[in-house]
Amino acid sequence: MSEVSALNHAKFDGFASIREIGPLGMITLRAKPDLPGLAEAIRAAVGTEVPATRRIVTNGDKAAGWMSPDEYLLILPYGETGAALAAIAAALKGQHYLAETVSDARAVFRIEGAKADQVLAKLSPVDFARLEPNELRRTRAAQVAAAFWKDEAGYTLVCFRSVASYMMGLLTHSAQNGSELV
């Protein structure tokens, strides 16, 4: 038995390359930013600081992102969520929080290439010229919820698993050769 990603690593190459990756380990952590032990919990789980508003902090293959005033997204290798949950539970013992594994509730895509932002600019009302490095942008892609952030090579986009094929369709449509915005 092995975990399969929503689309079995589907790929498309247009003016940018689209790849479905994953499954990626993800934990949704709901807690107020001033919760005693929060910093220790996040450090124990993914080895990063508590992310600032609208930011994502990475640490190798792990990361912590700010999702809302009382929600964080922890990213880590798929097999490590159990241990991370235990570490969080230890650090936040007696505190009010919620931590749940959501790795399988999500589909994850990479959009890469010099014009990767143009693929997303067709789908999301986001000002890419003003998108900062390490900014975790929660938005929508056409008709569904999405979140993404950029690194040197491109963008990582997260959406719900059930709409993975819709998302792949959107990204494929938007990355067609000849449809570059500039």
Place this chain on the structure above:
Amino acid sequence: MSTRLSRGGRLIDRSASQEFSFNGKKLRGLKGDTLAAALLANDQMLVGRSFKYHRPRGIVAAGPEEPNALVGMGRGARFEPNQRVTTTELFNGLEAQSQNHWPSLEFDVGVINNSLARFLPGGFYYKTFMYPRAAWKHLFEPIIRASAGLGKAPKDRDADRYEQAYAFCDVLVIGGGIAGLQAALVAGASGARVIVLEQTAHWGGRAPVDGDVIEGAPADAWVKSAVEALGKMENVTLRVRTMGAGVYDHGYVLAEEKIADHTPGDGRPKHRLWRIRAGRIVTATGAIERPLSFAGNDIPGVMLAASVRDYVVNFAVSPGDRTVVVTNNDDAYRTAIALKEAGLEVPAIIDARVSVTGDLPARARAMGIRIEAGRAIAKVKGGKRVTGVAICIQAGEGSVLEEIACDAVAMSGGWSPVVHLWSHCGGKLVWDTTHAHFRPDATKPPTNQDGQAMVIAVGNANGAMSAADALADAAKGGAAAAEATSFKAEVKAASATQVTEAPMEAVWIMPQGAGSALKAKMWLDYQNDVKVSDVQLAAREGYESVEHTKRYTTLGMATDQGKLSNINGLAILAQSLNEDIPQVGTTTFRPPYTPVTLGALAGESRGEIFQPLRKTPMHAWHEAQNAYMEPVGLWRRPYTFPRAGETHEQSVHREVNNTRTNLGLLDASTLGKIIVKGPDAGKFLDMLYTGVMSNLPVGKCRYGLMCNEQGFLSDDGVVARIDEETWLCHTTSGGADRIHAWMEDWLQCEWWDWKVYTANITEQLAQVAVVGPNARKLLEKLGGMDVSKETLPFMQWADGTLGGFPVRVYRISFSGELSYEIAVPASLGAAFWEALHKAGAEFGTMPYGTEALHIMRAEKGFIMIGDETDGTVIPQDLNLGWAISKKKADFLGKRGQERNYLASPDRWKLAGFETLDGSVVPDGSYIVAAGHNANGQGNTQGRVTSTYYSPTLKRGIAMGLIHGGLNRIGDVVEFNTVSGGTVKAKVVDPVFYDKDGAKQNV
């Protein structure tokens, strides 16, 4: 004859000939032509027929204001109706067909309407409604439908791709003429992020055609250097073929980019809809020339004066050898001069003004052109083509002084700024008496979210009508836009040589004393066939409001939205009402500026990605098994899994029978799953559910109902207590997102101090219902955990493994059978599902779909949200009082349910029904009662909510609401049927199958 001139043409490439066809006739044009220019170069002046009278129609304009020259373009999957030839770029292989003619363009039977004109007066639609109803249906509608209609609807699926894109800027400049470029230069130099949109393929607008001189050189040179300078600015984006369509609240602008209209089939998207958020919007949208209202002003060959010189200067196309110019202003003299310079004849300039002064008339005089001051056109001679004009005095009634032979008439009634985008969000207009036009009132701009001016109009669009004034105005506007978005801008305008123009004179009817015969031939709206006489008739009939007159006469309601006709029409209306034009006002300007194709509005949303389809991890398996899918919210769920030769009904019955006797598997992954955790979670759930959840022991499950504040049943599901602080709430498949949002709403807005967190983990888990007498055998075969009745009794759950899969198993049943609902991580869902099928083969496993699920729950008398509920039903109506706590001080809906109407014993309540003849009660049936209500409708005493053929009981069963509810058991009632008549049914207990629950509790 209109023809191609041997020299000139600033936009054409004479070395690149292009072939196209019009009504099947092969014609040749040149690269750089618009379709209009190419048609005129081939002497194809007649391009269509008018809407009502089928009058011959020729090309009038050279831009988006063109009312007549609409064609069907392309064929098959690339056919498009109503394409404006004046804005269509010519390409090799273009195919165009004229519209609204039958049987041919040259000979049209509909033209008979022309002689019946007196039977189709203004408001004829409404007047025909007044006749006996039968007359409209059998007489008028068929005739009007047969003869009217512009363009055919495409029949094939569109072969092209469309997309949308988002853009952001500080300053959005709409219009790439000299004013737009000037505004962009100033704003760009300030460092602001600037986007400049131009609807045509060329920068510079009218200035090069009009002979403007900027910085001492022809405008072309300045335009070129301006575009180059802007191209070098990294903060400036230039887009041609992009039309600013609409301005919306908060600086939002829609624009349509025509990417591949001129290169069809090259693989690029045809159009792209831009959705732009701008700090400030600069509209440099220019102005549109107005026609003059004289008799026969719609005869092919009568064109706008500036458009005539567009064709001559841009495309080296002459509309005719002899062109009479008729005007009330100096600008039209540019046309006479341009024609003369191109070697063509201008027999006369008919100027309505008594005194003609100014630089341009002086130049025309010097060129030997005859100028007739104080004169007017009494009527245009000709049928399908202008043959001459009859001249009269403007001050008179139209006595003909002289006839002048000519093959074209160039008319100019002055210029109207394009104020559409300024007006979309509420910008007000002011009447400028000097130019007899409406222009933006800078003191009443459309405002943004900060109450600041959101749109700044510049250049011609702002009433700055000369090149020099336009540049100065645009520099100021560009700077103001940049400053408003926190940049430091310097107002630096290019200087244009000022040409002195004498004032124009407002002329709304030519000649001013024209009688009714002439006025009935003066066209205002060419496309919709509205004449001066129609507007005057409307005024006489009491239509005083311009909005009413518009609708009554259809003035300005055609695809050109009255770009040529509006001002002339409302001037006529004002005159008829003896009011000033500003008092009459304009109709409302609404987006889009010119038509935007539906494909662009739909963007990527078509075919596979028309809307998001939610798929469970087992979706591919279902499709491979030929499942018939049905929508459940955005999910697609298997309705049934038909086998070869089976109808859906047969396969559903097989699935029910097999589940009741062997083993059925249901993909229940869509079931909503929401984690609720925290010290106050129990208190929170006690408020949300009608029952008590706080005292549910860890490891146990309990069924619960949720109501809205009004008390109406909203959702239901099984709640499991996971640990001391954690509950898992199952919701309906369609309700997961709604209930999660409902929970967050209460937690964030009302009970913000309660310590509760929620997480919607619906998609984290795949869930399978393993249902039927053999269910336990299958799980025991897979092995890994104890699923015996003793260890895992009904309404409990346990974590463990089954066949190596990590699972959470719930002993819950929605079918009445021994049933386990098993959750696994979604990424293992497909593998687990297949493992169950493989291991279950020996126990008779079959998958079942939603219809079998529905039948089995109905056999058990279980309610279904959306069937037994419709937003007006409270739990008490469904005999669910047992699930409502009497002890709790409060819960959502408690107060609502206490209202006397909901607490009344008189409400329709749930019962079961068995037809006496075993048939199935039709869906949607009402239970009839004696007598009639105040509206003469038959009285009712109840209605069916669920009705099925029960394969288990081999008869029709139904659930429904009936006055008296279960007290009526034993009564025989009648349900109405679609075909008339009724079907008799006995009121019974709604639990048809295994009332004691012996089968599920084993």
